[in-house]
Amino acid sequence: MQGLADGYFVLPATIGDYLARHPHQEADPDHPAVAEAVAEAVADTEDRLALLLAVDGDRTPESFHRELGALLWEECGMARNEAGLRKALDRIPELRDEFWRRVKVPGTGTELNQQLEKANRIADHLELAELMCLDALHRTESCGGHFREESQTPDGEARRDDGHFSYVAAWEHGGDGAPVLHREELAFEYVHPTQRSYA
Secondary structure: OHHHHHHHHHHHHHHHHHHHHOOOOOOOOOOHHHHHHHHHHHHHHHHHHHHHHHHOOOEOHHHHHHHHHHHHHHHOOOEEOHHHHHHHHHHHHHHHHHHHHHEOOOOOOOOOOHHHHHHHHHHHHHHHHHHHHHHHHHOOOOEOOEEEOOOEOOOOOEOOOHHHHOEEEEEEOOOOOOOEEEEEEOOOOOOOOOOOOOO
């Protein structure tokens, strides 16, 4: 939960610090690959902002943000279960479709427009929220700060499943298809994972 709450503020400083400490080759701004990448990014951004402004619906970006946040808090928070995750996975695509039909962004894209900025981020959050719930549904164990209600010991402690989940997961966007899971197995040579008990 700290990552969710603080990541937005910590990440920009972390990236800047990393880039400052690690030498890298300077990119030539006139190189054709740089010019092509910048032009593509600008066009994609302009297209997306134009789409957000064109919807002219009847719901504020904030209303979508609150609904999505409440859904994730209830169904994909620190304690979650299969039924709640499936509920969230049913609702998020509906909410995303509703967002693109009903969001109302006042103002234009030619001046500072915080509502447009927020709507653009919420569009990304809707994609990320679905992936978070998919990953949480896939990982049927209790691990770290995330408690799967179906995976607990008789005395209510989180039950690990290191035989099936000792890997780092990275999900690849599947375009129009389903996301693809990539795994990197973890090897423990000295200290091995063990069942926690807070009793």
